[in-house]
Amino acid sequence: MLDITASFQHPSSDRAPKPGEQCIAAMNVSHTYRGDDGQRVAALRDVSLSVAPGEFASVIGPSGCGKSTLLGILAGLDAPTAGVVLLDGQPTTPRQRLGRIGLMPQRDLLLPWRTALGNAVAGLRVHGVPGNIARAQARDLFARFGLSQFERAYPHALSGGMRQRVALVRAALASGPVLLLDEPFGALDALTRADLRHWLLEAWQGLGKTIILVTHDVDEALLLSDRVFVLSPRPGTVRAVIDVALPRPRDLAVQGSAEFVELRRRLLTALEAQL
């Protein structure tokens, strides 16, 4: 079991979600792909979820159940075949969401011709933020994320964990408060994952982000989230919502507690029920 002992505090009560307040929400979202051969693949069916400002939510579900599809729709990259996505309670078109929501894909997708800092400001540059201002913002985050020494390094000279951290800074800078993370640590070893969870919590609490994290890892979901959405196999739909009311920081003591073990059992049961 991994230990996150850093002195992270729960978001202060003034940032805690007020009842009914929603930062990003999907209402009855369904999505069907039409393959090249004309065959239809129902990826999502009637997914409704709502995430409050400052909340850390996780989405967990079997492979191919539509998790990436859901994030693509939330980010505005794809139009759902049915349903709407609300931002701050307002219905939006996919196009309106582009540029407002940060997305961190599974692979870091850093540009090999840009330095770490140049990659981190990619989103800001698209928004037309002047170079020196963008770099100053990125430098601030680099300092917080332990990347200061590597500002001028090119991606090929960075380790996998550092590249992922640069990608996290880029996503955090690219947009408003909502950050969507698609299995961002999937390809990394356990120690590096633990390290990156630390930086992710820093991004969440230090920067006041609202996070939706897609993960395969039950422990990761419980260590990080306020709530976990469990999706059914394809076509994905929300099977269970599990509130994780564990104290933070979720150190070894919390991980050994009866509550943690019980939540873990419930989560695994919800996942297994559908197999």
Place this chain on the structure above:
Amino acid sequence: MNTSITQQRIAAWWSGIPWHRAARTAGKILAPLAALGIVLGAWQIYVTSANINALILPAPSQIAQHTLADWANLQPALVVTLQETAIGFAYALAFGLGTAALLDLIPPLRAALSPLFVASQSIPIVALAPLLQLWFGTDLTAKVIVIVLVCFFPITVAGLDGLRATEPDLIRLYRSFGASLWQIFYLVRLPNALPAIFSGIRIAITYSVIGAIFAEYVGAEQGLGVYLREKQAAFRVDLVIGAIAVTAIASVALFLLVMVIERVTIPWFFAARRKVAGGEG
């Protein structure tokens, strides 16, 4: 004490030199030069020992000697040809990259035109050159058009392939930033296409010199093509071979120039490639 520090410094400097890479680079240059030397040596020995008529096949030493003696005539011809090459290549580069960008941004245009470009490669430029001369005379225009025709294709195809090779996920990421098509083009796809574009340019630059000479050969007042035709008519095999060698050297020099520009323009590509290849230091 002092000497030992100096010795340490020298040792550090010595071990800091990337010998592996220096040796590899030297090998890359020396190996083909050695092979060329062996061929020329064999040629020299064969011609002298078999007593071949110098009017049919002169020895390399003789060719070098006579070519240098005629340098006063050859050099202006070379300059003219290189000027035409530079102008023609610049046009080809601009047209080629412009066409690639245009076809890439407008898919129906690509669908309509790219098969025609491929088909156009079966048109023998050899047959077109006399027509161009008929239409444009012996001035620069005809030659520039021949060079553009020869170089346009490799540059356009490389540009199109390079632009299309961008990872879809990377484009999605930039769309999620709210990037416009144009921003995606110049921030992601164009830089991503540069290595491919450079390999197209490397092919085109060698074609360009040949294209210029060919156009001159058909009809011109000055240039290497004219020089070649005149010396051939005068049965000066030595000077013809010498001019061909000078042409080859000029082509190789241009090729190397492109490689140097490439190293300076896209160092990240070579750095990343070295890493993939596992090459160290």
